[in-house]
Amino acid sequence: MKNNPKVEENFLWDQSMRNHFSIAWTLPKLVVSSIVVISIVCIFYTLSFSNASNSSNQELNIIKTFHVIDQEIAPPVSSPKPNPPKKTTLHHIVFGIAASARLWDHRKKYIKLWWKPQQMRGIVWLDKAVKIGIDDHLLPPIKISGDTSKFKYKNPKGHHSAIRISRIVSETLRLGLEDVRWFVMGDDDTFFMPENLVRVLSKYDHNQFYYIGSSSESHLQNINFSYGMAYGGGGFAISYPLAKALAKMQDRCIQRYPGLYGSDDRIHACMAELGVPLTKEPGFHQYDVYGSLLGLLTAHPVAPLVSLHHLDVVEPIFPNVNRVQALQRLKVPINLDSAAVMQQSICYDKTRIWTISISWGYAVQIYRGIFSVREMEMPAKTFLNWYKKADYTSFSFNTRHVSKHVCQKPFVFYLSNALYNKNTNQTASEYVQHQVSNPECKWKMADPSRIERVEVYKKPDPNLWDKPPRRNCCRVSPTKKKGTMVIDVGVCGEDEVIELR
Numbered sequence: 001m002k003n004n005p006k007v008e009e010n011f012l013w014d015q016s017m018r019n020h021f022s023i024a025w026t027l028p029k030l031v032v033s034s035i036v037v038i039s040i041v042c043i044f045y046t047l048s049f050s051n052a053s054n055s056s057n058q059e060l061n062i063i064k065t066f067h068v069i070d071q072e073i074a075p076p077v078s079s080p081k082p083n084p085p086k087k088t089t090l091h092h093i094v095f096g097i098a099a100s101a102r103l104w105d106h107r108k109k110y111i112k113l114w115w116k117p118q119q120m121r122g123i124v125w126l127d128k129a130v131k132i133g134i135d136d137h138l139l140p141p142i143k144i145s146g147d148t149s150k151f152k153y154k155n156p157k158g159h160h161s162a163i164r165i166s167r168i169v170s171e172t173l174r175l176g177l178e179d180v181r182w183f184v185m186g187d188d189d190t191f192f193m194p195e196n197l198v199r200v201l202s203k204y205d206h207n208q209f210y211y212i213g214s215s216s217e218s219h220l221q222n223i224n225f226s227y228g229m230a231y232g233g234g235g236f237a238i239s240y241p242l243a244k245a246l247a248k249m250q251d252r253c254i255q256r257y258p259g260l261y262g263s264d265d266r267i268h269a270c271m272a273e274l275g276v277p278l279t280k281e282p283g284f285h286q287y288d289v290y291g292s293l294l295g296l297l298t299a300h301p302v303a304p305l306v307s308l309h310h311l312d313v314v315e316p317i318f319p320n321v322n323r324v325q326a327l328q329r330l331k332v333p334i335n336l337d338s339a340a341v342m343q344q345s346i347c348y349d350k351t352r353i354w355t356i357s358i359s360w361g362y363a364v365q366i367y368r369g370i371f372s373v374r375e376m377e378m379p380a381k382t383f384l385n386w387y388k389k390a391d392y393t394s395f396s397f398n399t400r401h402v403s404k405h406v407c408q409k410p411f412v413f414y415l416s417n418a419l420y421n422k423n424t425n426q427t428a429s430e431y432v433q434h435q436v437s438n439p440e441c442k443w444k445m446a447d448p449s450r451i452e453r454v455e456v457y458k459k460p461d462p463n464l465w466d467k468p469p470r471r472n473c474c475r476v477s478p479t480k481k482k483g484t485m486v487i488d489v490g491v492c493g494e495d496e497v498i499e500l501r
């Protein structure tokens with residue numbers, strides 16, 4: 001078959017047109033593609049530069065931030081420290097003493113024993129005027145309490161004077177005395193140890209609300225009144241800011257409690273309305289007891305002795321003298337080492353198998369046999385409850401019975417004198433046996449009655465109560481003195497234990 005020239009021509013034309021069209025189409029496509037690629041590359045580099053720039057800025061900011069922080073945490077320039085606050089002294093305490101004109105001539109003798117006119121401030125508040133004695137300048141100033149007749153009193157067993165006494169702190173505050181940190185309430189038959197009072201109050205921030213004291217020795221008294229109430233006879237302290245708050249509301253408060261018995265429960269009621277609880281300090285002693293304080297004083301708590309009360313009710317603390325003479329004798333060790341007065345130390349004489357209890361500045365007791373420390377630190381019941389028909393369970397603390405066995409009765413040696421030796425920095429206190437008739441003991445052991453006197457040597461420690469409370473230790477020292485026992489009392493040594501070894 002022959003080829004058709006027409007057909008071939010058409011075919012070639014078609015091929016030529018297709019190639020032309022393909023070339024024509026490919027060129028713009030390449031141009032567009034190139035533009036797109038170039039655009040993408042530009043965008044990419046732009047973004048990369050931007051990110052790099054941001055990253056550099058962030059690094060710069062971080063560096064700046066670290067620099068600022070570094071500047072902020074740089075150690076501060078040392079500046080002079082403010083002066084520490086002055087320690088509480090007797091000057092910062094103002095006493096409010098409740099007294100009556102009827103008993104003033106007798107009771108003022110107790111106040112003269114502990115009052116220091118040149119160092120202390122306070123007021124005796126009386127119900128009416130009294131004659132001024134020759135040496136009454138040795139006492140605090142006297143003022144007459146304000147009229148309380150507008151206040152209702154409805155307790156059939158008490159006396160309206162309770163309202164007058166309850167307002168003593170507020171009336172003392174209104175006198176406007178300067179530089180006062182504490183107001184201390186007491187009775188005219190309260191014997192204070194001022195140095196120990198300062199030691200106790202120094203523990204507390206006087207700029208805060210504080211109501212400090214102690215409860216009664218009688219469980220029944222505390223039940224009838226409150227375990228949360230401070231007894232004014234034993235003394236209590238109120239910080240200055242709390243006294244200000246009390247003075248503002250007390251007269252309104254008193255009106256709400258006409259049925260209460262005394263002044264202390266009225267103070268307590270107002271403290272409750274102010275929301276302030278009692279801070280207990282065991283050195284304030286109400287002594288709601290009768291009889292001899294020997295058992296209580298020879299087992300005093302490990303705390304400063306701050307006060308004694310009911311001096312006209314209990315027996316003189318030393319035998320064969322009156323109450324004032326007994327307290328005058330107690331002042332001798334108080335002047336030498338007030339922090340240590342009545343602090344109990346317990347030790348053993350292992351050769352003679354005796355138990356020895358020392359109440360420094362007051363008495364030494366020697367027992368035949370060995371008694372545990374746990375037993376010896378409990379007061380022997382030489383006293384009666386405020387409610388005389390109550391039994392031994394009516395006390396607010398543990399007691400132990402006085403043994404009826406003739407061989408287990410203690411031999412008691414009372415303080416006769418005390419001195420300070422500045423060369424040895426020691427006190428030497430002498431205790432003489434209190435002679436009482438006792439039936440003969442048949443035990444085959446050393447007889448403490450042959451000891452006539454006990455000498456106790458001790459270094460004063462005015463900072464005793466700046467440390468955690470702990471009893472001092474005592475050690476029996478060898479001696480060739482006939483009828484004499486020599487004992488050393490002091491801080492317990494390392495690993496020293498009160499035990500018989």
